[in-house]
Amino acid sequence: MDGITNQGLKEIIDNIKSKKISSLELTKAYIKNIESAKKLNSFVTTTFEQALENAKNFDSKPNYEQILPGIPLAVKDLFCTENVKTTAGSNILHNFIPTYESTVTKNLWNNGAFLLGKLNCDEFAMGSSNETSFFGNVINPVGDKLVPGGSSGGSSSALAADLTPATIGTDTGGSIRQPASFTGTVGLKPTYGLCSRWGIVAFASSLDQAGPMTKTVTDCAIMLEAMSGYDEKDSTSINKKKEPYSKNLNENIKGLKIGIPKEYRVDNMPKEIDELWNKGKKILKDLGAQLIDISLPHTKYALPTYYIVAPAEASSNLARYDGVRYGYRSEKGKDLIEMYENTRSEGFGDEVKRRILIGTYVLSSGYYDAYYLKAQKVRQLIKKDFDDNFSKVDAILTPSTPSSAFKIGEKTNDPVSMYLNDIFTVPVNLAGLPALSLPAGTDKQGYPLGLQLIGKTLDEQKILNIGYAFEKNCGFKNQIQKWWL
Amino acid sequence: MPLDKEKIKQVAKLARISVDEGKANNLSKDLNSIFKFIEQLNELDTEKVEPLTSILNQSLRSRNDEISDGKIREKILKNSPNKNEEFFVVPKVVE
Numbered sequence: 001m002d003g004i005t006n007q008g009l010k011e012i013i014d015n016i017k018s019k020k021i022s023s024l025e026l027t028k029a030y031i032k033n034i035e036s037a038k039k040l041n042s043f044v045t046t047t048f049e050q051a052l053e054n055a056k057n058f059d060s061k062p063n064y065e066q067i068l069p070g071i072p073l074a075v076k077d078l079f080c081t082e083n084v085k086t087t088a089g090s091n092i093l094h095n096f097i098p099t100y101e102s103t104v105t106k107n108l109w110n111n112g113a114f115l116l117g118k119l120n121c122d123e124f125a126m127g128s129s130n131e132t133s134f135f136g137n138v139i140n141p142v143g144d145k146l147v148p149g150g151s152s153g154g155s156s157s158a159l160a161a162d163l164t165p166a167t168i169g170t171d172t173g174g175s176i177r178q179p180a181s182f183t184g185t186v187g188l189k190p191t192y193g194l195c196s197r198w199g200i201v202a203f204a205s206s207l208d209q210a211g212p213m214t215k216t217v218t219d220c221a222i223m224l225e226a227m228s229g230y231d232e233k234d235s236t237s238i239n240k241k242k243e244p245y246s247k248n249l250n251e252n253i254k255g256l257k258i259g260i261p262k263e264y265r266v267d268n269m270p271k272e273i274d275e276l277w278n279k280g281k282k283i284l285k286d287l288g289a290q291l292i293d294i295s296l297p298h299t300k301y302a303l304p305t306y307y308i309v310a311p312a313e314a315s316s317n318l319a320r321y322d323g324v325r326y327g328y329r330s331e332k333g334k335d336l337i338e339m340y341e342n343t344r345s346e347g348f349g350d351e352v353k354r355r356i357l358i359g360t361y362v363l364s365s366g367y368y369d370a371y372y373l374k375a376q377k378v379r380q381l382i383k384k385d386f387d388d389n390f391s392k393v394d395a396i397l398t399p400s401t402p403s404s405a406f407k408i409g410e411k412t413n414d415p416v417s418m419y420l421n422d423i424f425t426v427p428v429n430l431a432g433l434p435a436l437s438l439p440a441g442t443d444k445q446g447y448p449l450g451l452q453l454i455g456k457t458l459d460e461q462k463i464l465n466i467g468y469a470f471e472k473n474c475g476f477k478n479q480i481q482k483w484w485l
Numbered sequence: 486m487p488l489d490k491e492k493i494k495q496v497a498k499l500a501r502i503s504v505d506e507g508k509a510n511n512l513s514k515d516l517n518s519i520f521k522f523i524e525q526l527n528e529l530d531t532e533k534v535e536p537l538t539s540i541l542n543q544s545l546r547s548r549n550d551e552i553s554d555g556k557i558r559e560k561i562l563k564n565s566p567n568k569n570e571e572f573f574v575v576p577k578v579v580e
Contacts, residue, residue, distance in 0.1 A: 099560040192540055206540065235545050304523045315500060322501075324573050326564035336576050341503035353502055354515055357493065360500040361516075374526055376536035381529070383537060415515055416522050432540030457542075 005029050005162040009071070009219035010246075012165050016069050023062075023070030027055040030072055030116060034163045039484040040139045042148075042157040044077045045085050046117035054114035066112030067226045074164040076155050077118035078125055079105045079210070080199040084115065088201040089123040089133035089151075092321045092328045092347030102199025103231045104168065104210045111226040116164060120154030123349045124318065125175055125203045127151050128421040131412055132351040139408075140183060141480050142447055146405040149179030155213050156183040160480060166214045166223050170200060172207045173306050174401075174425025177437035180213055181400035181450030184439040184478035186220045186467070187213045189425075191458045192432035193238035196231035204313035205236075207306075207429040215478075217438070217467040221245035224460060240458070248461055251469040254288030258466075259393035263299035264424060266402060272443045273399045280397055280440055280451040283473050284466070292393055296385040301378050302427040303419060308362050308375035309430070314352075315359025321347060354415065383431040390456045395463055398424050400437040400450035428454055436463045439476045448478065488516045 004012065004021055015021045031048050051072050058070035080086045080098035087093045105115070122132040130138040130153025138153040140146035141161040148157040152169030156179030159167050169176040171189035180187025188211045195210040202208065212223030225245050231237045260281065265274065281291055323329035323343030330342035348356070362371035389396070402423055411418045428435040433454055440451040451470075455463035488496075490509045493516070497504040504512065539545075558571060567574040 096564055099557075099563055232546075232548070236539075236541055238541070238543070298529075301526055301529060304525050307519060307523055308526075319501075323566060324575055325561075327566070329566035333576065336578050337501070338503075339576050340501040344501055345503040348502070354512065354519070356500050356502065357496050357512065358516060358519060361488070361496045364496065364499060371523070373536055374531060376538065377531035377534040378526055378529060380534050380537035381531070383540065414518075416518055419519075419522075430540075 005033055005165070008215040009166040009222055010216065013069060013071065013222070016071070017064045023055040023058040024052065026070070027051050027072045027116070030163060030165070033161070034117065037161050037163055037484050040141060040157050040161055041136050042120055042138050042154040042161070042163060043074065043117045044087055044089070044120050044135050044154070047084055047115050051114055051116050058112070063112060067222060068108060068111045068113035071113045071165060072116040073108060073113045074116040074119050074158055074167055075105060076121050076152050076167070076169045078121055078170050078201045079168070080201070081105055081115060081118065084118065086118065086201070087135070088125070089121045089135060090348065090352070091134040092344070093201070094134065094328060096327050098199070100199060103196035103233060104200065104227045107227050107229060108168070113226070119158055119167065122151035122153065123352050124201065124314070125151035125170055125172055126314070126351050126355055128174070128178055128418055129406070129411065130154065131408065132349055134349060137408055140405050141484070142183060142405060144483060145407050146447070147182070147408055149182035149405065151175040152179050152213065156180055156185060159183065159185050159213055159215065160478065161482070166212065166219050168210055168223065168227060169213050170208055170210050171429065172203050172310060173429050174422040176211050176213055177400050177425050177435060177450070177452060178421060180437045181439070182405040182448065184448030184476070185213060185215060186217055186439065187211065187437045188220050188224060188460070189428060189435050190224065190228065190460060191238070191434045193236050194228045194434070194458070194460070196229070196234040196237050198231055198233040202317040204310040205317060206313060207310060209429070217464055217471050218246055218249060220436070221249055221464050238458070243461060245461055245464055249468045250465045251472060253284070253466050253469045256289045256395065256466065257292050257393040258284050258289045259292050259294040259389055259396040261294050261296045261299065261396060261398060263296050264398040266423065269402055270443070273402065273449065276441045276449050276451065277397070277399050280470070283470055284397065287469050287473060289466075294389045294393060294396070296389065296427070298378065298381045298385050299427055302382055302430055303423055305375045305378045305382065305430060306422070306426045307358065307419060308371050309379065311355040311359035312363050312372050313359070315356045315363065318352070318356055323347070379430050382427055386431045386433060395466055396454040398452045398454065400424060400452040404443045404445070404447035404449055424452060433457060434460045434463060436467050438467050438470055439478065440474055441476060446479070487520065488513055
């Protein structure tokens with residue numbers, strides 16, 4: 001079945017259901033692709049034997065009623081998978097084999113999918129280029145010198161290179177949407193609380209949210225349906241009825257009000273991003289949506305706020321890595337304290353250490369009010385900006401990123417320039433809102449660029465609908481030459 | 486600048502991460518540029534703003550205090566870098 005792996009998830013599911021292809025044939029096709037794409041370094045672990053076994057089991061007793069019947073899926077290595085190594089891209093977890101399964105992956109498996117492998121990511125999801133992983137940087141299939149974005153860079157790379165029919169990532173400040181934008185794929189950060197955080201290696205608990213990364217908006221709706229849902233093991237999980245997002249997709253967006261925030265036109269933004277944004281506005285307007293100029297006045301303070309809140313939570317979450325109960329332990333040190341200090345110094349990479357130190361400092365006695373409390377207050381103002389505007393508009397359209405994919409090594413020496421990548425994605429995490437990144441065009445080098453649709457709390461269906469209509473009328477087609485073959 | 490080399494070492498001590506001289510110098514440079522960026526927040530008057538502690542419109546649930554699992558000692562010890570029968574082993578802490 002040549003060409004099966006070029007298709008989107010929806011078509012693949014249809015082919016499985018109509019018995020044009022078996023789960024085993026499908027799985028073998030992906031394994032072949034993965035084995036010939038080692039240069040991309042998108043996988044940390046593969047689980048081929050287990051996947052082939054699962055595929056055979058499906059074929060011998062197929063259940064076509066499931067959302068993901070017999071579908072092999074690779075997932076970000078931040079999701080704990082029972083009896084399969086889970087590293088979070090870190091040396092400190094290089095040998096960690098969970099004895100339990102994360103709720104989100106368990107939901108996927110309960111809906112008929114099975115694991116193909118674990119995808120590389122920035123260490124503890126801290127990064128925007130997948131260059132902080134202990135297992136080496138990942139290459140963007142768009143070009144051999146380009147980063148795939150981050151932190152879900154293995155996910156975006158594997159998806160765009162046809163190594164998995166769809167995938168999942170996590171998004172704390174843009175880690176699904178920015179890599180989706182860099183690879184010409186679709187990425188959704190759901191409302192905080194829609195997908196369970198249980199069993200996901202924690203970074204910043206008030207911001208972390210898992211979500212789908214797919215080739216099309218329909219695929220995104222299918223994956224969200226399968227992975228989301230209430231979980232009593234996550235104290236911030238939202239208890240609501242599951243929605244059939246893919247069945248409810250509706251391309252009629254006539255009369256919807258789309259907010260255009262003036263603060264998202266930043267200094268030094270490439271002309272191409274501005275043009276892309278205009279193109280997006282025109283498409284939605286032609287479809288009968290109404291464009292409304294809005295203001296989100298505290299936008300520029302979102303990143304500085306994020307770089308207090310996220311490291312503060314990370315310093316607390318990462319205190320658990322002590323070399324005693326699991327993970328890496330240093331052999332150096334004469335007593336317990338030195339063992340801790342050496343374990344953490346050798347086990348964490350530079351970016352993770354930077355963030356732990358920032359977090360420890362902003363929470364330390366005498367500095368808490370000046371930094372952490374201040375950031376929580378500004379976070380309130382950022383959320384209020386959105387609340388005020390969502391009484392007037394149905395969704396907000398912005399660029400996903402301030403640039404296309406950059407070169408490997410280009411920003412590694414300047415942390416702040418790396419952080420600025422997330423300037424358009426971070427406000428959404430601080431406000432807990434859903435946001436969808438859609439491939440919308442390319443820059444003059446031919447690298448993909450994305451637009452972002454931000455929705456109200458739990459209004460995933462509406463931004464998926466707008467994205468669905470947009471996709472049909474945008475005409476974007478990912479042109480990836482498989483140069484690694 | 487608030488974060489000189491000595492301050493870095495002190496914070497690193499709190500975070501239980503050993504940091505040598507060279508690393509402390511690099512960290513001081515990086516962290517000061519990050520804090521310069523963060524301190525834009527001081528432009529804002531937040532005197533009358535309530536801090537946001539949860540973005541959910543629901544309060545945290547409470548559950549009945551009942552045992553829901555247990556007897557998984559083996560699983561808990563499984564990933565330990567050093568264990569002895571039923572215990573985690575750490576460097577000697579009492580003389």
